[in-house]
Amino acid sequence: MAGIWRDFVIAVVTAGRKPDMESLARERRRAVERLAEETVREGRRAADPPE
Secondary structure (H helix, E strand, O other), X not given: OHHHHHHHHHHHHHHHOOOOHHHHHHHXXXXXXXXXXXXXXHXXXXXXXXX
């Protein structure tokens, strides 16, 4: 029975914790970099005349 309460308390504490803002910022930065690279690639493809 104590294990159930322990799991419940851990779940409540985990749900109440603030998200890791640093990791969220890193993920956002990576997403922006991927979008920029994709946009550059598409721009180069559009600028190159078809053969």
